[in-house]
Amino acid sequence: MARRRPANGVVCPLKCSGGRADRQSYLSDGQLERLPADVRERIDGSGGAQRCTYCGAVYLPGGPVLGSLDNGVLGEGWHPFKR
Numbered sequence: 001m002a003r004r005r006p007a008n009g010v011v012c013p014l015k016c017s018g019g020r021a022d023r024q025s026y027l028s029d030g031q032l033e034r035l036p037a038d039v040r041e042r043i044d045g046s047g048g049a050q051r052c053t054y055c056g057a058v059y060l061p062g063g064p065v066l067g068s069l070d071n072g073v074l075g076e077g078w079h080p081f082k083r
């Protein structure tokens, strides 16, 4: 069965209210430099990470969320995702 897409078009793994496809982009080199080394290594090993420009979520292809960068609620900088 095909995976159901949310009716509102949100693709952000955190399902933020504005996380549609046009708000997702690959991290820039400058953004990658601001991440801890262990996170960068994980991203390198996964072929890149995307960031939701609406909520700041940084995630690997397929969805696992590593944390958020410049989150409107948590503030500037890197905030590791806690399960």
Ligand SMILES: [Zn+2]
Pocket: 012, 013, 014, 015, 016, 018, 019, 052, 053, 054, 055, 056, 057
């Ligand atoms: Zn989002």
